[in-house]
Amino acid sequence: MPGASLQTDAFVLHKRPPSDTFVGLTVFSAEKGLLQVQQRLPKRPASAPRRASGGAAVNHPLDLFDEAALLLESANDGRTWFVKEARLLVRSDTIGRDYETLRGASEFAALIRRHPGPEESHARIAALLRTAFAAFAAGRRPDIVYLKSLYCFSRDEGYPVREEWLARLSSADRAATEKILHQPVAAQDAPPAEVLRLRRRLEDYLRGFTEILPE
Numbered sequence: 001m002p003g004a005s006l007q008t009d010a011f012v013l014h015k016r017p018p019s020d021t022f023v024g025l026t027v028f029s030a031e032k033g034l035l036q037v038q039q040r041l042p043k044r045p046a047s048a049p050r051r052a053s054g055g056a057a058v059n060h061p062l063d064l065f066d067e068a069a070l071l072l073e074s075a076n077d078g079r080t081w082f083v084k085e086a087r088l089l090v091r092s093d094t095i096g097r098d099y100e101t102l103r104g105a106s107e108f109a110a111l112i113r114r115h116p117g118p119e120e121s122h123a124r125i126a127a128l129l130r131t132a133f134a135a136f137a138a139g140r141r142p143d144i145v146y147l148k149s150l151y152c153f154s155r156d157e158g159y160p161v162r163e164e165w166l167a168r169l170s171s172a173d174r175a176a177t178e179k180i181l182h183q184p185v186a187a188q189d190a191p192p193a194e195v196l197r198l199r200r201r202l203e204d205y206l207r208g209f210t211e212i213l214p215e
Contacts, residue, residue: 003073003074003075004073004074004075004077004078005071005072005073005074005084006032006035006070006071006072006073006074006078006081007070007071007072008029008031008032008069008070008072009029009030009067009068009069009070009089009126010027010028010029010035010037010067010068010070011027011028011065011066011067011126011129011130011133012026012027012062012063012064012066012067012068013026013027013028013034013064013109013110013112013113014026014064014110014113015062015063015064018041020041021040021041022039022040022041023038023061023062024036024037024038025037025038025062026113027062027068027070028112028113028116028122028126028129029070029122029126030122030123030125030126030127031122032078032122033116033117033119033122034113034116035072035078035081036079036080036081037070037072037080037081037082037083038080038081038083039061039062039082039083039086040082040083041061042059042061058086058087059083059085059086060086060087060088061086062083062086062088063091063093064095064096064106064109065091065092065095065105065109065133065136065137066088066089066090066091066092067088067089067090067092067133068086068087068088068089069085069086069087069089070083070085070087071083071084071085071086072084090130090133090134092105092133092134092137093137094137094138094139095133095136095137097139098139098142100142100143101139101142103142104136104142104143104145104146105132105133105142107146107214107215108132108146108149109129111150111153111212111214111215112125112129112153114213115153115211115212115213117157121156121157124156125153128149128152128153128156131149132145132149135148135149135185138185138186140185140188141185141188141195143192143195143196143199144180144185144188144190144195145185146199147180147195147198147199147202148180148181148185150199150202150203150206150214151181151202153212154202154206154210154212157210157212159206159210159212161202161205164205164209165201165202165205166178169201173198173201176194176198177198180198
């Protein structure tokens with residue numbers, strides 16, 4: 001009996017240590033949410049993936065934070081998928097060049113792994129991952145990128161963060177938060193200590209009044 005197949009774009013949220021022949025990945029798809037994926041390790045250098053007749057790479061080794069077009073196959077009703085084809089769409093390798101940026105992006109990826117949302121949220125979460133990873137890769141203020149991403153995720157999941165959390169802040173904190181949320185990251189000048197304090201306040205609210213569990 002033939003196995004199931006799935007063609008989807010997905011983001012790599014977690015990469016496990018490889019075995020002799022496969023590396024395990026957790027990816028997020030706008031169509032299917034979280035998927036557990038196994039990719040066969042290449043027999044040739046990563047810089048030379050197998051290519052289709054038209055010249056496009058079809059089995060590109062995937063890395064953390066990649067966005068890729070995948071053709072997957074499963075023999076166990078989708079509990080585990082195997083990569084048949086992988087075409088890299090976006091590689092955010094600059095994220096790993098700075099520790100704070102790597103930590104922020106990893107924390108946000110872990111948040112999505114814990115809270116992949118219902119089916120109707122998957123497209124919004126995928127769009128947020130694309131925006132967040134691009135902002136982390138730009139290398140500016142990962143603390144602000146994380147705070148903005150956490151706020152947007154909580155809001156998009158239907159929690160009244162504006163009506164309850166933001167409205168209950170002091171006028172000074174509310175003004176600082178509004179500036180962080182609405183100004184482009186490149187224009188931000190909020191002190192890191194202030195950003196951290198506001199992040200902790202948002203996390204405390206989420207732990208106390210929602211099902212979202214920040215790290």
